[in-house]
Amino acid sequence: MNLTGTGVLLRHHLRRDRWMLLAWAAAVTALYYSQAVSVAGLYRSQADFDSAAATMRHNTAFVAMAGPARALNTIGGQVTWQAAAFGAILAGLMSMFLIGRHTRVEEEKGRDELVRAGVVGRHAPMTAALLVAMIGNLVLGVGVSASLLSWPLAAADSIALGVGLTLCGWLLSGTALIAVQLASSARSAYGIAGLVIGAAYVLRAVGDVGNGALAWLSPIGWYQAMHAFSGLRWWPAVLLLAGAAVSTTTSYLVFERRDIGAGVLAARPGPSRGRLHGPLDLAWRLQRGSVLGWSAGLLLIGLAYGSMGHDVGSLIGSSRSTRDLFVQGGGSLVAGFYATAVAMVALLCVGFATSSALRPRGEEVDGRVESLLATGLHRSRWLFAHVMVTVTGTVLALGLGGLGLGLGFAMVTGDARNVGPWLLASLSYVAPVLVLAAVARLLYGLVPRLTSLAWLALAFCVVVMLFAEAFRFPQWVRDLSPFDQLARVPEEDFRRWPFVALLVCAALLSGAGQLAFRRRDLR
């Protein structure tokens, strides 16, 4: 192996990535630590906690989502159950993006050639990328262990939860590094690596619901098999470590079988003739992956929330402040809970709507707009095509999210009367979601450099929704969030005028953005 220059590259990568690594570590640590916080605040007595734990353990949907139900009536058991699977997924995603970014993406953009022309060994770039990912996962593990130790939870188990996460991340770094050698583009490398992570999650879900055998095929299953806070055992960690060694070694062997810039799997050819007829065809083709992906995601999340069924009462416990969060209007607990669930689905949908509204910006920055607009295509028609996709995608994603809620509820309780009303409830959020998309559009038209501010608007709405009640925000601050204007269906009755007003507001903001776009320089 020729590793000359690995150190220089590694230092360069760490410099470039330091904030990103910190953000991942903060997010994953928060995922674990916040479970402890919320569980501790949720139940006023151990009896409360015991009965909630009993309800959870028998809910198959929960077990499929989170993992084997063990020691759910303890804080440590809850943290492990709620966070481990998702923590492992996040570690896998982080590894995949870090490795892709420093290998495939660099090769694709031609910067890799520049680096390799210097005094750099053949294996240095991929080794540097691997080390960045390993360091990143180490930071995640340390963050998780340290935060749980500070709670304080049992020391050995806290450390095990962090060590398992790091090892799981190392294993998935190895598979990501294999994916990068196989695929011939960053996109398909992410596709393969993402598939591995998804498969690991699904195998453990099926295993946990069934007799447990399939979970042994999944690194996430091995991580959970360490039984942190419920009879800790260390030997599954050896499995993870061995898996990491095998996958990493394999990736180096596969690397030997490919040329720089190419993949082991050749890129598939496509049609030699085009069927795209106009701007709308193109905008849909560019965004359909994102539209369908988000729609499927919201459907699943809806199903997950819905499958809590009537159990929400015992799950939420009797804590006053939690009840306040879910039942803001004073209706029944179930209606209040699902009103909040609908709003959460809508907030997630803003993620789609904003990124879709900013897609034209990406097209412009990547220099793909020039050729298009030098044809008979008018600027405003080009942009309007993307607006149409944003609006259609928002309606679709919200509709499926609402449908998921109703169907999930019906599957668990056998009561299908809520399917229609909750679908409509979810669709009523089309208005505020489009307002936020329109804010992004306006920024894009007026000051494209500042488009990332659009994400601040989303953050603001999240903060208002989650914390306005607890921290007693003044009314005018709450009023700024378009979500706060809307009736909390199904807890309250739908009110027509706020809905219409928000739609008009969205149309005006978006229209202003489109007008501004017509009058500015293209970059």
Add this chain to the structure above:
Amino acid sequence: MDNVIGIAGLVKRFGSTTALDGLDLTVRRGEVHGFLGPNGAGKSTAIRVLLGLLHADAGVVRLFGGDPWRDAAALHRRLAYVPGDVNLWPNLTGGEVIDLLGRLRGGLDEVRRRRLVADFELDATKKGRSYSKGNRQKVALVAALASDVDLLVLDEPTSGLDPLMEAVFQRHVEQFRDTGGTVLLSSHVLAEVEQLCDRVSIVRAGRCVESGSLADLRHLTRTSVEAELVRPVDGLDSLAGVHDLDQDGRRVHFQVDSDELDAAIAALSRCGIRALTCAPPTLEELFLRHYGDEAPQGEPVPA
């Protein structure tokens, strides 16, 4: 209207940088017009203003007699553009892009499309992300040359093509001109412009410094000759068209006007040639020689 493109006194600033500083450019119907200038001179910026992608800060810009900022889409139906940096959609094939751009322009000539794809040896089934720079350029060139338009605007179109493909490109541009089309061809390579263009405008630091037919600019197209001879040569300095002679025993180095090249080489060969290199002067050399006095003020002057 005999002028397809008329630009006068065009100014374009980006913050504190002035990319175009009173640019003039006239392109007549039916000519191949070379738009020549070193990197950063403002060629791409001028073209982007001409296409209505950028808004001019001052000056007059006419395209087919119309205002490209106001009537961009309508005017664009009559032209095809190949940007300097062709970026394709990673998940669309070259063929899909060619057809899309063609349809947006109002249709492609099917026969010509097929011939161009064959001539440029383009694999139209590859996805955008797997094309090299040269192949991306070919996609844009095929899309442009296969459409039925009056004007081609080409921004350094051959910068990624190999010499063989450059020849194919030149053949197709000539055919386009022979059927009455007009071409604006930007380049920083003098030789390319010489091969194709009827008239040339030379731009430097956002301003047009020379404009005319190639014959007018003949003084720019000298060849630089370096030779090692069997015995010293006499009388080179008295030959017509020889400049900047630098003679050191049996080694000579000089510039010669292209139409006097024959006589100069004949004089050399009478003294026996051991080694000979002839090269067109680079654009940078030209600029140094002809416009050196206009170099930006404040540059350090060697003592």
